[in-house]
Amino acid sequence: MAKMMYRDAIRNTIFQEMQRDERVVVLGEDVVGGNGTAGGPEAIGGIWSTSTGFYDAFGPNRVIDTPISESAIMGAAGGLALAGKRPVAEIMFADFIGVCMDQLWNQIAKFRYMFGGKSVCPAVIRMPVGAGYNAAAQHSQMISQFVTNMPGIKVVMPTTPEDACGLLRQAIRDDDPVVFLEHKFLYAMSGEVNEDPDFCIPFGHARLARAGQDVTIVASGMMVRYAETAADDLAQDGIGCDVIDLRTTSPLDEEAILDSVEVTGRLVVVDEAPPRCSLATDISALVAQKAFASLKAPIEMVTPPHTPVPFARELESAYLPSPAKVAAAVRKTLEYR
Numbered sequence: 001m002a003k004m005m006y007r008d009a010i011r012n013t014i015f016q017e018m019q020r021d022e023r024v025v026v027l028g029e030d031v032v033g034g035n036g037t038a039g040g041p042e043a044i045g046g047i048w049s050t051s052t053g054f055y056d057a058f059g060p061n062r063v064i065d066t067p068i069s070e071s072a073i074m075g076a077a078g079g080l081a082l083a084g085k086r087p088v089a090e091i092m093f094a095d096f097i098g099v100c101m102d103q104l105w106n107q108i109a110k111f112r113y114m115f116g117g118k119s120v121c122p123a124v125i126r127m128p129v130g131a132g133y134n135a136a137a138q139h140s141q142m143i144s145q146f147v148t149n150m151p152g153i154k155v156v157m158p159t160t161p162e163d164a165c166g167l168l169r170q171a172i173r174d175d176d177p178v179v180f181l182e183h184k185f186l187y188a189m190s191g192e193v194n195e196d197p198d199f200c201i202p203f204g205h206a207r208l209a210r211a212g213q214d215v216t217i218v219a220s221g222m223m224v225r226y227a228e229t230a231a232d233d234l235a236q237d238g239i240g241c242d243v244i245d246l247r248t249t250s251p252l253d254e255e256a257i258l259d260s261v262e263v264t265g266r267l268v269v270v271d272e273a274p275p276r277c278s279l280a281t282d283i284s285a286l287v288a289q290k291a292f293a294s295l296k297a298p299i300e301m302v303t304p305p306h307t308p309v310p311f312a313r314e315l316e317s318a319y320l321p322s323p324a325k326v327a328a329a330v331r332k333t334l335e336y337r
Contacts, residue, residue, distance in 0.1 A: 002195050007187040009161035010126075011050045013168045014088055016197050018058055024172060025080060026051055027064040028073055028090030028126075047092065048128060048187060074100035074125065078108040078177075081123040086172060094127035094143045094181065108177045109152035120175040124168075130183040130222055130272055131320055136311040142272040144220070144279055147179045148249040154178045154203055155250040157220040161191040163247060166201030173200065183222040204251035212240025215330045216260040218283055219270040220246040223321060227270050230326035241330060249279055257283065258291050265296035266333040270321050275303040297336035300329040 004012070018024045031046045032055040054063040066073050070091055077089035091097065097104070104125065111121040131140035148155050154176055158164040164182070171178035209224055210217075210231040219227040224245045231241040242260045246253065261267050267287050271280035280301040287299060302321045310316050 001192045003190055004161055004193050005188055005190050006158075006161045006164055006182075007048060007050050009165040009193050010168060010182065011052060012193075013165045014051070014172070015054065015057070017086075017088075017169060017172045018054070018062065020197070021086060021172075022062075023084060023086045024088060025062045025064065025085050026054055026058075026088050026090070027066055027076060027080075029066055029068055029092045031090055032063055032065045046090065048182075048184075050090075050126075050187075070096045070099040071103055074103035074108070077123040077125060078103055078111070078121060081108070081121040081177070082111065082119060086122050086124075088124045088126060088172060090126045092128070093139050094129040095138050095141045097127065097143050097146060104147075104153070104177075104179075105150055109150050112176065113152055121177050122172075122175050123177045124171045124180055125177070126180045126182060128184045128187075129181045130185060131309050131316055132185040132222070134311060134313050134316055137308040140309040140316075144181060144249055144271075145273045145277060147181075148279060148282075149277075150250075152177065153250065154248065155181065156203070156248050157181045157183075158247065159186065159207075159209075159221055159224040159245050161189070162193045163201060163207065163245075165193050166199050167203075167247060169198075170200040170203060174203075181221065185222050186225075189225075201247065203248045204253050206247055206253035206256040207245040208242065208256070209245045210241055210243035212242050212264070214240045214264055215266040215268060215333055216242045216244065216257070216264045217268045217270060217326065217330065218244045218246065218257055220249060220279070221272070223270040223272055226321055226323045227326055229323035230330065233323065234327055234330055239330065239334065252283075254286060254290070257287065261287050261291045262294045265294055266330075266336075267295070268300045268302060268326065268329045268333060270302045270326055272304065272321060274306045275301060276306055278303065297333040300333055302326050302329050
């Protein structure tokens with residue numbers, strides 16, 4: 001085990017997979033850094049510093065700086081995957097998924113299905129998501145609801161450095177396309193990481209981040225951190241919460257959610273996406289359909305309002321979920337006895 005930051009867990013995992021498998025290539029805007037030149041203090045490996053040193057180690061044929069064109073990045077990733085490579089493509093901000101939606105939704109997601117299983121498309125599409133840096137409406141959005149809705153795409157949202165490592169390695173080795181959502185606010189957070197070069201976390205298995213008997217809290221990515229903080233605060237008042245970290249939203253670990261609700265009888269879903277047609281509404285509907293008899297209180301959702309992400313610091317703070325809002329929702333479910 002080693003302690004490292006989330007961004008370093010991502011970088012190290014990709015680097016190790018590139019060493020292990022020459023089919024793994026990296027592409028995206030400024031993934032080399034330093035104006036596309038090797039070495040030097042400017043070669044930081046993109047604005048998120050998740051590909052530092054790649055160019056020097058693997059060269060221009062495997063570390064590819066692309067034009068500022070998300071449609072080109074996504075299209076190239078799909079083509080490389082069909083040609084036998086294992087591309088790890090970076091869309092610098094997930095907000096620009098709209099520019100390359102056709103290549104992802106109509107092409108990459110459907111190749112295996114349309115070709116009757118005779119072809120695979122092992123492309124990993126990394127997308128930084130989320131607000132918290134006052135980057136305004138076009139660089140702060142959560143897009144999990146869009147990609148989770150796409151059949152043929154596996155969607156991963158790691159919270160801890162160890163999960164980022166294990167899930168990313170699983171994604172790179174998977175024969176299906178994977179959208180890998182990394183919350184920008186998590187990049188500098190540290191944690192223990194399993195250094196086994198074959199350490200993988202299977203998709204569709206949620207993590208129990210906290211255990212309790214009173215209320216189930218379901219979240220993913222950065223929202224798990226808020227849920228954990230809320231659960232720790234509530235525990236001081238004798239309120240125990242199951243905090244379920246989904247890890248992957250497609251496939252979804254329905255069993256973990258339903259098993260917990262059958263014990264607690266109460267559900268709070270925390271989601272950074274706007275509330276209409278979101279993961280929060282999807283999970284709420286799932287529990288209402290399959291565990292209604294277990295519920296002791298109405299389901300609570302902690303989400304932003306149905307508006308764009310504001311730019312002003314105070315407005316962004318008011319817009320986003322928070323540990324205080326999660327705790328308030330938990331207490332509201334406990335009003336029903």
